[in-house]
Amino acid sequence: MAMIEVRDLTKYFGNVLAVDHVSFSVDKGEIVGFLGPNGAGKTTTMRILTTYISATSGWAKVAGYDVMQQSREVRQNLGYLPEQVPLYPEMRVEEYLHYRARLKQVDRRQRNRRVEYVLERCRIVPVRRRLISSLSRGYRQRVGLADALVHDPPILILDEPTSGLDPGQQQETLNLIRELGQDHTVLLSTHILPEVEEVCQRVIIINQGRIALQDRLSQLQRDSHIVLEVKAPEQEVRRLLQQVEGVRAIQSVPVEDGADGLCAFQIETCDNRDLRLAISERLLRQGWPIRRLDLKRQSLRDLFIQVTAGRASAA
Ligand SMILES: Nc1ncnc2c1ncn2[C@@H]1O[C@H](COP(=O)(O)OP(=O)(O)OP(=O)(O)O)[C@@H](O)[C@H]1O
Ligand SMILES: [Mg+2]
Incomplete structure (x- = not known):
């Protein structure tokens, strides 16, 4: 069942086309990585999904509710961690979360329980009485995540949840996202591709406002090629390789150290x-010495560069 559904979503800022007929869906229980170069349209798409801005055309549904027509229901069903977490610096952490829970209409009797739960879950119990202004960036990010979770939404939209975190905190946040993925649907954007390989089941790559690629990670990583370095005349090797059954394409590449x-x-x-x-x-039968013979899987990084290459988005 699709928890997030996007069809032909298009957004102009003046005459800047930020999102260009984007369509995708995210099924219940999936963790999907939303990738793309700077300025590709990730944040804009997420802000439309979370009802903060409206689309120019197309439509989107979250938990079955239309983001334009039913924004209240949409907000009830999703937790949003924005790119820049808007926190009130003069509030204390727990005071802020109580305030947010009230704003999000968490039942008065549930509020204490929910705030305690997210304090624990986001590992911010030790800073609960600190002023938000005194927190490090990583802790602020965690408070932002606690805010996204406080009304117990089934869907999470996280815009670069680990940006600016140290490697330890990054890993902790990833673990938390993976845990949350067991009973939530998650759409997350990031520039850190190994993170995607670690927690996501599926990726959507957007470039210049358009979907450049979307597929299951296992499917994307299925692609592999063989790298060969051999001491022999190039044309003869090529001819011989062409005779090996199952070879589809042969490409000459530069020798690594020349x-x-x-x-x-x-x-x-x-x-x-x-x-x-x-x-x-075959090569040994010819007596040609082999220096290298590797099977290389397609990495997400290579794929990302391939589908976004030469078309860097304007800032
Ligand atoms: N409020 C705005 N007014 C005008 N243009 C905007 C506005 N917000 C975004 N844009 C433009 O829309 C395009 C997409 O921006 P967006 O923030 O969605 O990119 P992004 O994929 O989130 O990039 P990043 O990886 O840098 O966060 C960019 O060209 C950006 O300059
Ligand atoms: Mg962004």
Whole structure:
């Protein structure tokens, strides 16, 4: 069941096209990474989904409610961690969370319990009586996450939840997101790709306002190629590789350190078959020494650069 559904969403700021006919959906229980270069339209899309700004055209539903027509229901069903967490610096942490819970119409009798729960869950019990202005960035980020959770929403929209955190806090936040993913639907944006590989089941890459790619992570990482470096005449190697059953494409690439007499190839195979043995047997039969024969999986970083390359978004 789709908890977030976006169709042909388009947003102009004046004549800047920030989001351009974007369509995607996020199913119940999924953790989806929303990626893209700076200025791609991630925050804008998230702000439309969370009802903070309206779209120019297209529509979006959150928990089945229309973001334009039913903004109250949408807000009840989602927790939002914005890119810049708007906190009241002169409030104490627990006072702020109580205030936010009241604003979000958490039942008076539930409020204490919910605030205690999110203080624990976001590991901010030790700073509960501190003024928000005195907190480090990482702790402020956690208070922002506690705020997103305080009304117990089934859907979380997190805009760069780990940006600016130290590696330890980053990992802690990731663990928390993974935990939350067990009973929440999560859409999160980040520039830290290993994070996505760690917690997300699916990725959506947006570039210049348009979806450049969306797929399950397992599917994306399925793609692999073989890297070969061999000491032999290039054309002859190429001819021989073409005869190996299952080879789909052969591309010459530069030899890593430019060593003399070597030639290097990137080999794609049908169904990503691992043909290293077949290839090495053929080459050895010719007596050609092999320096390198690797199977390389497609990394999210390579994929990201591929689908966004040369089309960097304007700031
Ligand atoms: N309020 C605004 N007024 C005018 N233009 C805006 C406004 N907000 C965003 N934009 C423009 O819309 C485009 C998309 O911006 P957005 O903030 O959605 O990108 P992003 O993907 O979140 O980038 P980042 O990774 O840097 O956070 C950019 O060109 C940006 O300059
Ligand atoms: Mg952004």
